[in-house]
Amino acid sequence: MNTTRPRPGVSGVASADRVLTVLTAFRVGDAALSLAELASRTGLIKSTIMRLVVSLEKYGLVTRLADGNYILASEVVRLNAVYQDSHDVGRHIMPRLEHLTNESGETASYYVRHGAYRLCQYRVNSPHRLRLHLQPGDMRPMDKAAGALALQTPYEVAEAGIDPYYSCGATDPHAASVALPIYDAQEELLGAVVISGPANRLNLERAESLYPILREAADELTRSLGGKPLYGTGQPETKRRKG
Structure with a gap:
């Protein structure tokens, strides 16, 4: 047989x-x-x-x-989340976002570039009842919002010294945000750390008071992901960029 x-x-x-x-x-x-x-x-x-x-x-x-x-489509986002989790990226990002929310009282998010859009990959919501309703996986336009501006920043510009980006009413007339870009060891843009909240609460003066904790979180995250911290004390002051 x-x-x-x-x-x-x-x-x-x-x-x-x-x-x-x-x-x-x-x-x-x-x-x-x-x-x-x-x-x-x-x-x-x-x-x-x-x-x-x-x-x-x-x-x-x-x-x-x-x-x-x-x-x-959305399954690509899910697979990307699985990939990121397998590389422990979320384990680096989430503690920083939780710290930012605890310190600021506002929502902290991590965005990545997704074609012509920006994708909310990780998010820790504000404890306030009045907050922005957005979930991980949601996409927003690459407009003049702080997170979008951060995701369009070349490494050389950030290395030369920048203040966090601030925007008010760029995507949503009732929303404001402040953000910094994150880079890896190869100086490639990875994403952006964003603090966001209602415009009447997160005005420019309030946003400026959050710059130090945002810089600290961005540097810690960059270091943990293998990149060179850019936003610590001693960085040159430059003209603030507003969205």
């Missing part, structure tokens, strides 16, 4: 390769990709891409917009 097991076909592997080719076609800085752009980046024909996208949509990895373009 021939007990040799049949060899598995390669069609499944080939299909998986094509699905991953589409998924990895998305790059940092992409807002959305058209079918033509996906075809150009993957080398696949449009009809094949459309079939593959059905599977990606089924598993929440890609979403087709009303205009026919495609963006990465």
Whole structure:
């Protein structure tokens, strides 16, 4: 009796390769990709891409917009959270956010760049009843808010010396925030630490009083993630940047 097991076909592997080719076609800085752009980046024909996208949509990895373009979807955020947790990033970030909230009484968050948006990756809510309602995984525009400005700051600018960014009414007319960017050992931007609250409570004077604890938290987080602290005492004073 021939007990040799049949060899598995390669069609499944080939299909998986094509699905991953589409998924990895998305790059940092992409807002959305058209079918033509996906075809150009993957080398696949449009009809094949459309079939593959059905599977990606089924598993929440890609979403087709009303205009026919495609963006990465919420499952990518979940997988990123799993990745970050496996690398203990959250264990570095959350204690700093908890400390900021305890010291300031306001909400503390950690944002990362997500294409044309900023993604709230970690958050510790203010104990006040009146606070901003936003959860980890929510995305906001890259506008003139403090967190967005921090996520657009080149390392050389931060190294030269900056004050925390402050904004009021940039995204929400009733909200204010103060933020600093975080970098890794390769001087690449990792994210931004943000303190936010109602505009009538977190005015500029109140925000300035929080600059020292925000600088301290940013430096501690940068150091724990392998980067060079930038915001300690002795840094040169520069003109404050306002959103």
